[in-house]
Amino acid sequence: MYYFLNDYSEGAHPQVLKALTETNFKQTPGYGLDEFSKAAANLIKQRVACPTAQVHFLTGGTQTNLTALSSWLKPYQAVIAPETGHINVHETGAIEATGHKILTVATADGKLTPELIQPVLDQHKDEHMVQPKIVFISNSTELGTVYRLDELTALYGFCRRNNLYLYLDGARLGAALTSRNNDLQPEDLPRVTDAFYLGGTKNGALFGEALVIVNPLLTEDFRYSIKQRGGLLAKGRLLGVQYLALMQDDLYLRIALHANTMACKLQDGLKELGIKFLIDSPSNQIFPIFPDEHLKELSKFAQFEIWAKEDMNHTVVRLVTSWATKEEDVLGFLQKVKASLK
Amino acid sequence: MYYFLNDYSEGAHPQVLKALTETNFKQTPGYGLDEFSKAAANLIKQRVACPTAQVHFLTGGTQTNLTALSSWLKPYQAVIAPETGHINVHETGAIEATGHKILTVATADGKLTPELIQPVLDQHKDEHMVQPKIVFISNSTELGTVYRLDELTALYGFCRRNNLYLYLDGARLGAALTSRNNDLQPEDLPRVTDAFYLGGTKNGALFGEALVIVNPLLTEDFRYSIKQRGGLLAKGRLLGVQYLALMQDDLYLRIALHANTMACKLQDGLKELGIKFLIDSPSNQIFPIFPDEHLKELSKFAQFEIWAKEDMNHTVVRLVTSWATKEEDVLGFLQKVKASLK
């Protein structure tokens, strides 16, 4: 069975597991106040060239999003997100559960632009409506697309001029930064966002997201928010240890690049077989469209997610690769698809 | 430096880490729908002799408490807890953040009784006040005390008669069940509570709490609540794998017993040195009272938590042992204390 269901199907990258094992008996204070966590935070701040940032480690993406957004919004303030944004569709109303409305914008490719956001601002002008305050984007997006530096620069400038914060969900930031379409450097991130996170769960960690708060207005008492939302891990050192390993020699980017490379091979191979795609994704999630009658056959030898109906007879599926995807599996899968198409 | 700060100062018990390592490359579905998690849930249900229970794995205690209580309470309903209860003092208002009041009861030893709860019920009779609905207890308590079977039986009967649910925070359930004062069997728990959890974070896991929902009225759509509160771990298998290891040959109880044994030695040793205690704790948290002038000396060779001022010249400290506490460290510490008292 070939496994393209997601990028969290295995445990951790061996380097990460090794680090956890080696440090297992070291005694440390709890709640992320240990030396590992401090060192990992410093490495991250160095890597993004922002010594004044605050780095907090949390265990998962939904938890990070809800903790961050609820910490920064006043009760009557709202977050603007693409309709496809993770917070809008796949977090069971987690943001609303903290009291905040999500104002959604339809997009072609999962990406926001100033032009798409402006009408939302125009419509929200007085106290009978929520007050937009944060713009939420994902990079890579839920459709695998990535933002280019000029796009982020424009978006951030727009946010500044309109008194909005720009928050970047980086659950798959590794995939974005190593995408063939990318021209964004890690060092650019603090210059074009108010806060972002480097996702670990989907890029080699057992679990963990490293939230980097750039804007000092957003840092106050942030640990209170983490604790209150249930995210302050007793053995916080586990997050520090994992990120130390991931930041070592850019392991984080190297394994993300591998995932992208595997996805690219998959996409190219399927295209050669005449398969069409929902969107031309340059990262580790790809969206081929299969005839429905082919789908059942496919399911016999591969695992993947059904994404959407394309039309009466076709279905979009999502294939995801990861640091753990083996080239032999990509090739084997393509072989099987080819055979099954005949 | 002797380390009695808490029971989560190290990583995981070696058996747990070994299980994580061995299963690391196994590909599984996410979010706890994997075979490891199912098997672990089954083992737990067997161990507590309650095949109809639902078992959910979460990553931490505060997260478990807030997810469970907010899932079960209607907006105007409240939870009754001892003043010392973890949800009341050490969760940064996590329960209130989900919208619910905690009605507190002063206790001598951190334990609730029907007699202590009755006045709360008497005072909350109409719609101008919250409606008490859940009784929250910890076992062992935040003061190290444990409930006996007859106490829990009485409490649960009282709850049933008064249309209340009884929820047991088992962050240190292992320590309770292996305490020298305990007469409660794991199999008793489903008969005397509506839900409880077997804490892993403080008893050998990297992280993790296994919530056992006994009352079928409390199980509906519980996974929605976990997801919404940010607690549905992508790699849910990590929890399953760890609990499989902990349930194997009662490792969970055996290592908890070790922690208790170490605490008992500590307590006995300190008593021999003439040290008085806040309370006679039969589990892995003990509360010696030191003269203030002695405290500074102590701090030079040991780490522990300052609990409270006892009087003008004395301070209560908390010493905690764990599965990882070594007997040689207990003895070494006692030796040092003895020397420093002279």
Add this chain to the structure above:
Amino acid sequence: MYYFLNDYSEGAHPQVLKALTETNFKQTPGYGLDEFSKAAANLIKQRVACPTAQVHFLTGGTQTNLTALSSWLKPYQAVIAPETGHINVHETGAIEATGHKILTVATADGKLTPELIQPVLDQHKDEHMVQPKIVFISNSTELGTVYRLDELTALYGFCRRNNLYLYLDGARLGAALTSRNNDLQPEDLPRVTDAFYLGGTKNGALFGEALVIVNPLLTEDFRYSIKQRGGLLAKGRLLGVQYLALMQDDLYLRIALHANTMACKLQDGLKELGIKFLIDSPSNQIFPIFPDEHLKELSKFAQFEIWAKEDMNHTVVRLVTSWATKEEDVLGFLQKVKASLK
């Protein structure tokens, strides 16, 4: 200055004010437990032919919506509403502030149908997404349109089959029930909704909405919810007294009919002047489209709300009539418009 800004520009209908004055010195218990409130609730139950319903009086529409929906939804459940629904655009995120997501549906005329709702149900199938549970509609809608009996019957049947509740915001229910397009009788309402309210604020009361809960599953402890959300008026009798007056000899419907008649005259008169409309509204809100250069002139002699830009050179405005609108003002306004068009 002609005043078509809204239907709450004056105080109360004289009959209502008279009733308040006559009962002013009567001493009653507080919080709606008085005889006036009970009698008014009974009259309403009689009028809608539903003796088993529960009637609760609240002071405003947003308050009623947020109290009702938050009382009935579990934390992870959501409400489906038209994009134009009052709860979605004009309540400052009041529903989200109680923790619930609103799932919006684009509509042509502000009305929901089973066909429009079905895709939302199809997309929300597991615990990664909120669970749709209540369908919110307004009658008349925010665009002045009204539901016909067969439409509501179909919608309610659909809701039942899909385990959804149907809630009808009746801020302008009087206008709906007396619209020229209406074939719905007050007695039909309990057969085609789970709950609805008869709005008083926009139909002759100083303030007040009468929430009628038909479905017994939704009635439990409802007064707790009212109190908790700040809606339990100390002098609850004020609501009872007002609704007693409004239910007397169908005053409620008679004055709503007057508002509709005035709006109809306005709409017909403007049509005769060649003015086009956004939508053909059969109730007391109408939406003429004026050339922008005409708008400034209009503003000199009339007050109204700017609704939306129609195109580069035209603007939709909203004109609202009420129980207090005088025919002479309608005619006078039309005269002035006519003159200004030349």
Add this chain to the structure above:
Amino acid sequence: MYYFLNDYSEGAHPQVLKALTETNFKQTPGYGLDEFSKAAANLIKQRVACPTAQVHFLTGGTQTNLTALSSWLKPYQAVIAPETGHINVHETGAIEATGHKILTVATADGKLTPELIQPVLDQHKDEHMVQPKIVFISNSTELGTVYRLDELTALYGFCRRNNLYLYLDGARLGAALTSRNNDLQPEDLPRVTDAFYLGGTKNGALFGEALVIVNPLLTEDFRYSIKQRGGLLAKGRLLGVQYLALMQDDLYLRIALHANTMACKLQDGLKELGIKFLIDSPSNQIFPIFPDEHLKELSKFAQFEIWAKEDMNHTVVRLVTSWATKEEDVLGFLQKVKASLK
């Protein structure tokens, strides 16, 4: 039947009702943006000698408290209140429903002091606990007691030094300011609080509370909060009109004084009959203690609230007077009590 149940048993003071009647047909914008509301706000600002304050009108006490506190607190911040505080016991968890913990302090007389608050601050020092931010007091208190100027000055100074806001619930502020024990002038209030409200519901209005926000840090976007919590009355002018009447010639204080005078007569009369009191209240709520066997007799000719059991054979009741209490009823009641005691 003599009616001492509460101070909201009648409608409005005749002057208030007259004002509502006289202005009934005046057309105004909604939501408190009318001239009446502006004029009333100005009168209030003049009366308390604080031209820079913001005044907002809300319909009830619980609504005012929950809107204000939830607007000013960050999610992890808490409010300190006396155990007897209205927000703690009689608002069905309204504050917690907005996400905030109430930290309670036991008091002898319902009043807070710096000494009583200090220990709460000492106990809440890190992110594992909520962060105290607002101190809630009532004047007069729920026990009828009042704060003197030096007490408030000390409390406010303490709050400032500890970075806390001081909020005064003035549901019965009229009774406080006209109490025989009072030395506080209306003009003092802005100097010793960050915000307070002049309660109308319990002092002559049909309904209404005038919130005066003194501290500019607390005023931002406050109307968003009112709207979101369901408190922005469509016909906001009703509140303006009523407060205009109440502020005219200090009607507000004059009728509060009447209530106090009546309570004083009641208390003196009962004392003469040998009745003991729970507390020596100098305002319009008094707390006589009756033998239980006498209570049943009393209930035959008077309405009042049972407050608490004093001992096995005695019960504390609460008698409340208001602007509407007639001296003849006070005398008649005393007569009846005297007769029934024989």
